Amino acid sequence: MNNQIFKRLSYVVALMAFFAVSTQAQSPVDPNREKAIDSLALEKVKDLGKYIAIIGNKDTPFSEANRVMDRAEELFAPGSEMGVSSLASEEIKYYKVREYFQRLMALNYDKVNIEWYDVQYISDLERQPDGRYVGVVTIYQKFEGTTADKMNYKDTTKKDITIYVEKKKTQIAGRTIEFWDVILGDIRVSETSV
Amino acid sequence: MKKLILLSLSFFFVFTSYSSAQIVGENYEIEQQLLxxxxxxxxxxxxxxxxxxxxxxxxxxxxxxxxxxxxxxxxxxxxxxxxxxxxxxxxxxxxxxxxxxxxxxxxxxxxxxxWFAVVNTTFLYKGKEMPLLLYMKIQQEALGYEWVIADVAFDPYKTMFDKQRGETKVFLHPMSHELDFMNLRKALVKGGVPESYTLADYKPDFLTIFLYEVKMGILQFQTVNRMNYHFxxxxxxxxxxxxxxxxxxxxxxxxxxxxxxxxxxxxxxxxxxxxxx
Structure with missing residues (x-):
């Protein structure tokens, strides 16, 4: 828990160091800032990856998995959904983030291993009508499940993760400081042929 | 005995390093494809x-x-x-x-x-799952940009408003005004052909019909199937x-x-x- 708080504080402090100078509300993101925002977005995506691996791990106690689900949910904007399709069906099925985690936890495997390929792609940040910025981070996840009777299931999914970037304000020692925050949104999960 | 253990150990190392190299190799190949x-x-x-x-x-x-x-x-x-x-x-x-x-x-x-996107979707229409194409364009709005629906293509709409022309079509006769258009009562009925009583160049606006039917819950979005982009x-x-x-x-x-x-x-x-x- 302390680790979590420390991590969040370091995000905020790191971003302030990068962005505290700007005074214009939701001003355009310059290339240097965009790189720093990309790094922060990747950090959040990596956190999500770690949480997914813990939730999916059959050795994780139920109560711990639930705590991790809470942490993972905090990475997302309210109402975020996962849109899932497989090679067998192009139809997208939609799940609330929490529901997706619960389904992952309930998978009927004896052993589950979730890893991420070292390939990611971060789109440009585009401005929305409300002034917030939106981008998409693409990552690839390898899933391996083994049933009690040693049957193996493997797949690789592409995850296109929405990131929202918003300028926020906080008070530190009586001073108002602005910083950019990143929050995750809808995720499109599609099974790949690789 | 020692020899046997050494032999087994070296076998083990050779085997594990071979299989991990294989995994790394597999991953490398996949990562190159993904890249x-x-x-x-x-x-x-x-x-x-x-x-x-x-x-x-x-x-x-x-x-x-x-x-x-x-x-x-x-x-x-x-x-x-x-x-x-x-x-x-x-x-x-x-x-x-x-x-x-x-x-x-x-x-x-x-x-x-x-450029624009054509999104192939499935809607529930009168209790039946049906394909519907959404034509999406990007436009500027307020402080940024947004994707919007520019048009739709939906089979039931395509023939719904096909109006007959010529001598055999139904019509409101040219003296209807003298009767305070009382014949409208017979023209505008459920299951009728109200499009017959429109201007010669009448063109239905499918997007408006689509929006109306979504609002009324007659069309219910189910899923996106696939999409193409045209430039x-x-x-x-x-x-x-x-x-x-x-x-x-x-x-x-x-x-x-x-x-x-x-x-x-x-x-x-x-x-x-x-x-x-």
Whole structure:
């Protein structure tokens, strides 16, 4: 828990160091800032990856998995959904983030291993009508499940993760400081042929 | 005994290092495929324009490589579907030459009005799942941009308003005004042909009907099945993009159709894509 708080504080402090100078509300993101925002977005995506691996791990106690689900949910904007399709069906099925985690936890495997390929792609940040910025981070996840009777299931999914970037304000020692925050949104999960 | 243990241990090491090397090798091969894949439309644009390196890192505009003609030619050659389409190498080369033409190169821009998406969806309509095409465009709004629905194509709408013409059609006779249009009562009935009583050049607006039916819950969104993107921004050319999910380098968002078109061919093509008569 302390680790979590420390991590969040370091995000905020790191971003302030990068962005505290700007005074214009939701001003355009310059290339240097965009790189720093990309790094922060990747950090959040990596956190999500770690949480997914813990939730999916059959050795994780139920109560711990639930705590991790809470942490993972905090990475997302309210109402975020996962849109899932497989090679067998192009139809997208939609799940609330929490529901997706619960389904992952309930998978009927004896052993589950979730890893991420070292390939990611971060789109440009585009401005929305409300002034917030939106981008998409693409990552690839390898899933391996083994049933009690040693049957193996493997797949690789592409995850296109929405990131929202918003300028926020906080008070530190009586001073108002602005910083950019990143929050995750809808995720499109599609099974790949690789 | 010692010898046996040593032999077993060396076997174990050889075997484990071989299998881990195999896994690393497998992962490496897959990662190379994923790297080559055009993973997002954003990446298609960047590769088309020569604005990123092979690992997907964006070039700054002052970088020597940014929009470099040679780099663009290299990227453009891998942006075509190689397996399922019959784009001739002549057409491909002509297109690449055109968009990289030294004094007049062409670039793609997300905010351009010369491209649109066709999204194949499924809706529940009167208790039945039915396909419906949404034509999506990007437009400026307030502080940024948004995708909007520009048009729809839906089979039940296509014939619903086909009006008969000529001597056999039903009509409101030309003296109806003298009767305070009392014959409207017989014309406007459920299951009738009210479109018969409209102007000769009447054209139904399917988008408005669609919006009305969504609002009223008559049409209920179910899912997105697939999508294509159509580009008309390169003068004299049309191309479309399809997402190919393949276990090789020729995957992701790739050019699946490429045609050289004049103005009238462009109009005809748009009619076909929009499923207009």
């Amino acid at each position: 080559a894949s055009t993973k997002q439309l954003n990446q298609f644009f960047k590769r088309f324009n020569g604005e990123e390196d092979v690992k997907g890192r964006t070039f700054e505009p002052d970088d020597r490589q940014y929009r470099n003609e040679r780099l663009r030619k290299k990227y453009l050659s891998i942006l075509f579907d190689e397996e399922d389409t019959d784009i001739s190498s002549q057409a491909k080369n002509d297109f690449i030459e055109r968009v990289t033409q030294g004094d007049n190169p062409e670039f793609l821009n997300l905010h351009s009005t010369d 008309f921004g390169i003068d004299g050319w049309y191309f479309s993009l399809t997402n190919f999910n393949r276990a090789n380098d020729n995957s992701g968002w790739l050019i699946s159709d490429l045609l050289q078109v004049n103005t009238s061919q462009k109009e005809d093509l748009l009619k076909i894509i929009y499923e207009k008569k």
